[in-house]
Amino acid sequence: MPHTDAAAVALARDGDSEAFRSLVERHSCAVYRLAHRMTGNPHDAEDVVQETFLRAYRQLGRFESRANFGTWLHRIAVNCSIDLIRSRRHQESGADAADLEYFEAAAEDRVDPSPERLMLSTEVQERVGAAMASLSDMERAAFVLRHFEGQSIEEISRALGLKANAAKHSVFRAVRKMRLALEPFVES
Amino acid sequence: MPMSMVHLSDDDLALHYYGEMTASEEHRAAGHLVECHECQQNYGRLTRVLAFVDSAPIGEAPDGFERVAWARLEPALPPRRGGWLSWFVLSPARLAWAALVVVLVIGAFMAGRLTPATTPSAGAPAPASAERVRERILLVDLGDHLDRSQMVLVELVSSENTGSVDISSEQARAQQLLASNRLYRQTAATNGDATVAAVLDELERVLVDVAASPSTVSQEDLDTVRRRIESKGLLFRVRVVSSEVRERQKAAIQERTGQRTLDTTKS
Ligand SMILES: [Zn+2]
Numbered sequence: 001m002p003h004t005d006a007a008a009v010a011l012a013r014d015g016d017s018e019a020f021r022s023l024v025e026r027h028s029c030a031v032y033r034l035a036h037r038m039t040g041n042p043h044d045a046e047d048v049v050q051e052t053f054l055r056a057y058r059q060l061g062r063f064e065s066r067a068n069f070g071t072w073l074h075r076i077a078v079n080c081s082i083d084l085i086r087s088r089r090h091q092e093s094g095a096d097a098a099d100l101e102y103f104e105a106a107a108e109d110r111v112d113p114s115p116e117r118l119m120l121s122t123e124v125q126e127r128v129g130a131a132m133a134s135l136s137d138m139e140r141a142a143f144v145l146r147h148f149e150g151q152s153i154e155e156i157s158r159a160l161g162l163k164a165n166a167a168k169h170s171v172f173r174a175v176r177k178m179r180l181a182l183e184p185f186v187e188s
Numbered sequence: 189m190p191m192s193m194v195h196l197s198d199d200d201l202a203l204h205y206y207g208e209m210t211a212s213e214e215h216r217a218a219g220h221l222v223e224c225h226e227c228q229q230n231y232g233r234l235t236r237v238l239a240f241v242d243s244a245p246i247g248e249a250p251d252g253f254e255r256v257a258w259a260r261l262e263p264a265l266p267p268r269r270g271g272w273l274s275w276f277v278l279s280p281a282r283l284a285w286a287a288l289v290v291v292l293v294i295g296a297f298m299a300g301r302l303t304p305a306t307t308p309s310a311g312a313p314a315p316a317s318a319e320r321v322r323e324r325i326l327l328v329d330l331g332d333h334l335d336r337s338q339m340v341l342v343e344l345v346s347s348e349n350t351g352s353v354d355i356s357s358e359q360a361r362a363q364q365l366l367a368s369n370r371l372y373r374q375t376a377a378t379n380g381d382a383t384v385a386a387v388l389d390e391l392e393r394v395l396v397d398v399a400a401s402p403s404t405v406s407q408e409d410l411d412t413v414r415r416r417i418e419s420k421g422l423l424f425r426v427r428v429v430s431s432e433v434r435e436r437q438k439a440a441i442q443e444r445t446g447q448r449t450l451d452t453t454k455s
Contacts, residue, residue: 017262017265020265021258021262024254024257024258024261025254025255025257025258026254028249028253028254028257028258029248029249029253029254032247032248032249032253032257033246033247033248033249034247035247036246036247036248036249037246037247042250045247046257046260049257050257050260050261050264053257053261054261054264054265054266055335055339057265057266058266058332058335058336059336059339062339062357062361064357075342079338079342083427083430083431086427086428086431087431087434087435121243121244121245124240124243124244125244125245125246127240127244128240128241128244128246129244129246131241132246146206147206147238147241152208153206153208158345158346161421161423161424168208171202171206172198172199172202175198175199175202175234175238176198176199178237178238178241179198179233179234179237182237182240182241183233183236183237185240186233186236186237186239186240187233
């Protein structure tokens with residue numbers, strides 16, 4: 001099995017499927033994590049992983065060997081995630097802004113989570129996962145790109161095809177919702 | 189408190205956290221945070237929440253996912269690149285020939301010559317109409333064509349701002365895509381698919397521009413191409429058509445599967 005991505009890409013380009021397999025095995029978990037965060041559910045994440053590697057395979061010939069394969073793949077994965085979010089977006093109601101109010105009301109009704117007690121890491125994961133799941137598709141995508149991927153609001157607006165102001169407000173709403181959901185657990 | 193007492197909003201604090209403020213906003217925010225206990229508290233809550241988010245392993249793949257991913261992927265991979273098929277399909281000089289082959293295959297289908305004349309087996313799918321077959325072939329190819337075009341557009345829009353830019357790779361691909369793009373645009377127009385035809389028409393203009401430009405372009409030239417791509421929302425429209433095509437493809441496959449089930453029940 002080739003030791004570096006660059007060597008694997010060169011072999012895969014010549015039709016060596018074992019070399020492509022090594023690229024899939026090295027990078028599929030990172031692509032999955034990104035896709036899961038972006039789309040918010042494991043089924044869509046699996047579809048994005050599949051589509052990302054299919055596109056990468058078709059485009060291997062165009063991959064510049066001096067570039068970083070992981071970065072290149074990552075960009076394809078972001079695009080695939082956005083395509084998927086877009087394709088299901090018409091099904092989502094336009095309630096992005098209105099639902100924040102419901103969310104605020106629900107947060108007030110919540111029972112005391114007793115923050116003093118030490119949380120298990122699986123519990124932390126559940127809390128954060130639930131908070132992320134409460135975001136709309138666009139809010140989640142904008143938040144993931146801003147918070148985890150370190151993209152600027154300008155880059156996010158371009159990636160998501162939104163006006164800069166709309167992208168900014170998606171980030172704002174996402175942060176507000178995350179705070180409403182998680183502040184009770186982090187009070188000092 | 190001495191400072192102007194306009195507190196920082198939650199949204200201001202988020203902008204400050206992510207470093208998205210302008211220099212003057214940043215100056216005011218930093219100054220205010222030093223002075224104002226209330227905003228310090230609020231900012232502390234924000235940073236604790238975001239640190240909490242970072243501490244959670246969100247979206248991790250299940251154990252052994254890399255093997256599952258490969259098992260799903262392998263059967264779906266297209267035939268080996270570099271083989272005769274990709275040479276045949278990608279070479280623009282052979283596209284007209286490819287189109288002719290498609291027409292011949294469909295012709296043969298209509299004449300019934302390709303359907304096995306001897307012993308139709310019980311589970312065999314009913315012969316699809318020539319229309320359907322042609323549509324399916326077109327959809328698969330058009331989907332790939334749009335993916336490849338998208339990639340070129342994305343690279344042009346997102347290439348780095350550094351003096352003159354080498355676009356020889358994008359250019360070579362634009363040249364390849366141009367021939368097939370014409371074919372698809374004409375087909376879409378003939379079929380009365382105005383939306384697809386319009387997107388392909390706009391795409392073709394950009395591809396022509398890129399193919400005809402020198403392999404190293406100035407920043408201004410590149411910006412002109414970028415503005416053209418961005419002002420028409422071309423990337424977005426190509427994506428929309430592309431996902432529509434995928435949907436149609438899926439529907440065509442479902443239809444075929446449905447047909448087969450029906451057939452089996454009959455026999
Ligand atoms: Zn204040």
